[in-house]
Amino acid sequence: MVARIFSTIGLSFSQFDNCMFKISGINLTFVTVTQRMMFRIDQKDSSTSARAGVLHTAHGEIPTPVFMPVGTAATVKGVLHRDLRTEINAPVILANTYHLYLRPGTDIISRAGGVHPFMSWDRAVLTDSGGYQVFSLAANRKLTEEGAIFRSHIDGSKHLFTPERVIEIQRSLGSDIMMAFDECAPWPCDHGYALRSMELTHRWLDRCVDHYRKTEPLYGYEQMLFPIVQGAVYSDLRRASAEKAASVEMAGNAIGGLSVGEPAEVMYEMTEVVNSILPEDKPRYLMGVGTPANILESIARGVDMFDCVMPSRNGRNGMLFTRDGIINIRNRRWAEDLSPVDAGSDSEISRTYSKAYLRHLVISGEMLGAQIATIHNLAFYLSLVREARKKILEGTFGPWKEETVKRISERV
RNA sequence: GGGGAGAUACCAAAGUGGCCAACUGGGGCAGACUGUAAAUCUGUUGUCUGAAGACUUCGUAGGUUCGAAUCCUGCUCUCCCCA
Numbered sequence: 412m413v414a415r416i417f418s419t420i421g422l423s424f425s426q427f428d429n430c431m432f433k434i435s436g437i438n439l440t441f442v443t444v445t446q447r448m449m450f451r452i453d454q455k456d457s458s459t460s461a462r463a464g465v466l467h468t469a470h471g472e473i474p475t476p477v478f479m480p481v482g483t484a485a486t487v488k489g490v491l492h493r494d495l496r497t498e499i500n501a502p503v504i505l506a507n508t509y510h511l512y513l514r515p516g517t518d519i520i521s522r523a524g525g526v527h528p529f530m531s532w533d534r535a536v537l538t539d540s541g542g543y544q545v546f547s548l549a550a551n552r553k554l555t556e557e558g559a560i561f562r563s564h565i566d567g568s569k570h571l572f573t574p575e576r577v578i579e580i581q582r583s584l585g586s587d588i589m590m591a592f593d594e595c596a597p598w599p600c601d602h603g604y605a606l607r608s609m610e611l612t613h614r615w616l617d618r619c620v621d622h623y624r625k626t627e628p629l630y631g632y633e634q635m636l637f638p639i640v641q642g643a644v645y646s647d648l649r650r651a652s653a654e655k656a657a658s659v660e661m662a663g664n665a666i667g668g669l670s671v672g673e674p675a676e677v678m679y680e681m682t683e684v685v686n687s688i689l690p691e692d693k694p695r696y697l698m699g700v701g702t703p704a705n706i707l708e709s710i711a712r713g714v715d716m717f718d719c720v721m722p723s724r725n726g727r728n729g730m731l732f733t734r735d736g737i738i739n740i741r742n743r744r745w746a747e748d749l750s751p752v753d754a755g756s757d758s759e760i761s762r763t764y765s766k767a768y769l770r771h772l773v774i775s776g777e778m779l780g781a782q783i784a785t786i787h788n789l790a791f792y793l794s795l796v797r798e799a800r801k802k803i804l805e806g807t808f809g810p811w812k813e814e815t816v817k818r819i820s821e822r823v
Numbered sequence: 824g825g826g827g828a829g830a831u832a833c834c835a836a837a838g839u840g841g842c843c844a845a846c847u848g849g850g851g852c853a854g855a856c857u858g859u860a861a862a863u864c865u866g867u868u869g870u871c872u873g874a875a876g877a878c879u880u881c882g883u884a885g886g887u888u889c890g891a892a893u894c895c896u897g898c899u900c901u902c903c904c905c906a
Binding site: 479481482483484488489505507510537539540542543544546547548551563564565590593595639665667668669670671672678696697698699700701702705717718719720721723724725727728730739741742743773776777778780781782 | 851852853854855856857858859860861862863864
């Protein structure tokens with residue numbers, strides 16, 4: 412309703428955005444309406460379910476599909492922000508609630524004015540809720556209805572994460588997109604466990620949304636909250652969970668609990684099931700995915716946002732993703748290859764250093780090797796999704812995807 | 824010149840009669856990694872073979888023994904101390 416009034420008085424999208432900052436939080440109805448306006452779809456692909464859109468945040472526009480580099484501890488390991496902006500050109504990065512809460516703690520980040528000024532990053536930040544740590548630190552936590560009791564992996568101290576607490580921490584961090592607190596169920600996991608886990612996640616979601624609505628942003632700009640669909644590899648649960656996520660009417664939705672070991676085909680199938688239910692006019696974020704091929708296949712199934720440690724972590728470990736396939740730069744065959752890491756890259760760093768040099772650095776354990784490999788991989792990922800966006804806009808995404816997936820998946 | 828110690832696989836280094844094709848570390852080669860407890864972890868590293876197995880190895884030449892990297896003798900070389 413409010414949106415209609417604005418459009419009749421001729422406000423453009425960007426003016427609307429500016430308006431929002433001044434008066435955000437005054438009226439809950441208003442916030443709900445603005446959330447709807449945060450995502451704009453420019454083009455839907457005809458042969459697949461792919462979409463090209465733009466997600467508006469307080470820290471800039473995010474053209475989608477997008478890949479978000481993972482910067483768990485408020486740093487994309489080994490990469491200067493300058494290179495994130497130029498070489499990689501990432502409009503948004505991830506940070507992690509659990510990790511930042513433990514160290515350096517929310518006090519200092521609040522005093523800095525949130526995670527953006529704290530880390531000197533003026534583009535968007537999405538914070539994961541710690542739900543993944545419920546999964547990855549399973550040996551160090553205990554789940555209850557109330558929340559998750561963690562033992563810190565740093566000093567062993569005990570901490571209780573509840574949905575309310577996780578929202579509060581993310582308010583302190585000031586991320587543009589906050590994630591609901593969930594349990595990421597392991598794989599394999601039986602239907603009974605998956606059901607109970609999903610129901611717990613849903614109850615936690617209600618508490619997250621409730622607390623989200625009851626609290627205000629601390630730094631004068633709007634923060635979104637994305638619910639997370641769970642349900643393991645069971646279609647009935649996935650459907651129920653997607654319906655639950657859609658019902659809370661947040662600005663975007665996430666699909667969690669995939670790429671935890673199940674076959675890629677199962678992941679695609681679950682993504683399709685979920686996306687057939689999640690609202691079309693909001694961004695869909697497939698958490699933790701994945702390989703370049705996973706990403707293109709999921710874009711084809713209607714996913715808009717991705718994150719994964721693969722380009723960064725695997726890069727540090729010598730795996731390079733290129734338009735001609737995947738290479739292990741440590742392998743002997745690159746020892747005398749003086750050609751650039753990627754001659755056709757958008758990134759100057761990928762065009763500059765040779766494979767032989769990068770191999771030498773990585774094998775020698777030189778930190779510059781990890782840096783170059785990470786920057787190269789992230790530049791490749793970002794350039795891949797930018798190209799996907801372009802193909803969607805041009806209407807040639809389907810065939811391009813088929814051909815590209817084959818090429819980039821190959822082991823060279 | 825005198826005295827002493829030593830020589831083991833690519834490097835370093837353990838092993839001092841059979842459980843040794845030889846511990847361990849490094850290096851080499853390969854693999855893993857999907858909302859980061861990861862600049863981490865795993866495998867492999869004499870030759871042939873898919874494997875079972877076979878063959879050749881512990882400075883070198885002999886010897887003792889059913890059996891030697893391990894014991895004995897000669898030789899070659901290296902290091903340390905004293906003059």
